[in-house]
Amino acid sequence: MPSPEPTATFEAVVENDFQSRGQRIMIVCLCKGVSSRVILDEVRRGNCTVKGIAQACQAGRSCGTCVSQIREMIQTAGGGSRAHDDGVGSTGSR
Secondary structure, three states: OOOOOOOOOOOHHHHHHHHHOOOOOOOEEEOOOOOOHHHHHHHHOOOOOOOHHHHHHOOOOOOOOOOHHHHHHHHHHOOOOOOOOOOOOOOOOO
């Protein structure tokens, strides 16, 4: 009798779901371990500023390296018309 196939892990199911929709999950904020999925969920809820996302999930609060990527995700996810530069992560060198 053949052994049953192993059950897919939760992570594999999530990854397959995102790939089937043409998206990939990645860690955007390494300092706080925040994924692209968390950030996109915040944008879909109407949170369309880097400052608002930082308050909601801590992404962009430490070193600031991910702030430009968060801004790009806001624009790409459709929050761009409501997004504005709220000064988070700006060091004066633009």
